[in-house]
Amino acid sequence: EPEVTQTPSHQVTQMGQEVILRCVPISNHLYFYWYRQILGQKVEFLVSFYNNEISEKSEIFDDQFSVERPDGSNFTLKIRSTKLEDSAMYFCASSGTSGRDTQYFGPGTRLTVL
Amino acid sequence: AQSVTQLDSQVPVFEEAPVELRCNYSSSVSVYLFWYVQYPNQGLQLLLKYLSGSTLVKGINGFEAEFNKSQTSFHLRKPSVHISDTAEYFCAHYKYIFGTGTRLKVLA
Numbered sequence: 001e002p003e004v005t006q007t008p009s010h011q012v013t014q015m016g017q018e019v020i021l022r023c024v025p026i027s028n029h030l031y032f033y034w035y036r037q038i039l040g041q042k043v044e045f046l047v048s049f050y051n052n053e054i055s056e057k058s059e060i061f062d063d064q065f066s067v068e069r070p071d072g073s074n075f076t077l078k079i080r081s082t083k084l085e086d087s088a089m090y091f092c093a094s095s096g097t098s099g100r101d102t103q104y105f106g107p108g109t110r111l112t113v114l
Numbered sequence: 115a116q117s118v119t120q121l122d123s124q125v126p127v128f129e130e131a132p133v134e135l136r137c138n139y140s141s142s143v144s145v146y147l148f149w150y151v152q153y154p155n156q157g158l159q160l161l162l163k164y165l166s167g168s169t170l171v172k173g174i175n176g177f178e179a180e181f182n183k184s185q186t187s188f189h190l191r192k193p194s195v196h197i198s199d200t201a202e203y204f205c206a207h208y209k210y211i212f213g214t215g216t217r218l219k220v221l222a
Contacts, residue, residue, distance in 0.1 A: 004157075042213060042215055045210035045211070056210070091157055093158075102163065103160070105150075105158040107156060107157045
């Protein structure tokens with residue numbers, strides 16, 4: 001069964017550094033998403049991406065965040081200058097041909113900012 | 115702003131007993147409701163979803179949920195739980211709005 005993959009599984013970085021989290025969505029999916037989950041808290045929507053542009057974003061997704069689909073398979077989340085409060089689990093998800101389709105989530109990347 | 119409320123942060127229940135995890139959502143024109151399960155150190159897995167049609171939705175692992183428009187609720191139920199059902203359960207509205215989660219702990 002196709003699945004969403006994410007790399008790395010765990011990323012440790014120093015405050016102020018840039019990080020790039022990578023995701024490979026399911027191959028025929030068209031909608032891509034990033035969520036984060038701070039330890040012990042709820043899942044929070046960051047951004048959705050369709051047709052090579054951001055379709056929706058939350059208040060959390062400020063100027064320090066950016067997303068990109070650099071090729072036909074990868075979907076990346078970049079945090080330009082990490083802060084301690086960016087420490088969280090980041091989940092990528094993808095869905096099919098409609099925004100109402102089921103989202104499939106990756107296993108997540110745990111980001112630790114020191 | 116749209117919101118999802120999960121009234122119970124933790125629900126302990128004995129094995130083979132029934133369970134109900136409660137979820138209320140803020141009313142909106144379009145109602146798309148989801149329940150996800152998250153096992154420790156894993157991503158979210160869709161249990162079931164309501165987009166339209168029958169108000170009783172059946173999902174995987176023996177779970178079901180009932181959409182109640184008048185009460186703006188979408189409670190998750192299982193008639194008999196197993197130890198393996200121990201996990202965090204999230205209710206979500208229109209994919210983007212998640213509740214705070216309910217930790218289901220099944221006791222032997």
